[in-house]
Every structure is written in C-alpha cells, then in structure tokens.
Amino acid sequence: MAYHYKCRHCGTDIGMLDEPVLDSMKLGFHALTSQERQEMISITQTGDYQVSSICEDCQEAFEKNPSNHQNDFLIQ
Numbered sequence: 001m002a003y004h005y006k007c008r009h010c011g012t013d014i015g016m017l018d019e020p021v022l023d024s025m026k027l028g029f030h031a032l033t034s035q036e037r038q039e040m041i042s043i044t045q046t047g048d049y050q051v052s053s054i055c056e057d058c059q060e061a062f063e064k065n066p067s068n069h070q071n072d073f074l075i076q
Helices: 034-040 056-064 066-070
Strands: 003-007 013-017 041-043 049-053
Touching: 034 041, 034 049
Parallel strands: 003 049
Antiparallel strands: 003 013, 041 049
C-alpha cells in the first residue's frame, strides 16, 4: 500500500511513500479530526491512499496573498 501526496490547490504530485509498515500514528493522521481525515484522505481503486496536502509553492502563495484562501484553486 502506498501513500500518494497531491496538492489540493494546484494538483501537483508532492511525493509518495511506499512502505509496508507505515501506520496513521507515524504519518500524523491521528492528529486530524474525523472530518479532516474524510476531506484529506481517500482510497484509490488500487488500494493506495491519496492524501490531499499543500505544496511549497501554494503555501508560499498563501503566505504572500492571504486573500487566496477564499479560492478553491490557485490556478484557474
């Protein structure tokens, strides 16, 4: 089972973890509320996990332009 991290704002692939022994505690998922887990983590048809996160470029864009938080996507 692999964990694929993708930016929720621009769709960029951030990275992938493919370790058979990873659990939610090591990944920090235990710190999320159940609603946050539902919104951020999904299971693909192949049984891998898709994790919605934020890439460094989008994080930097939000820091420079906080009003961007009202948009669903930074790149329209």
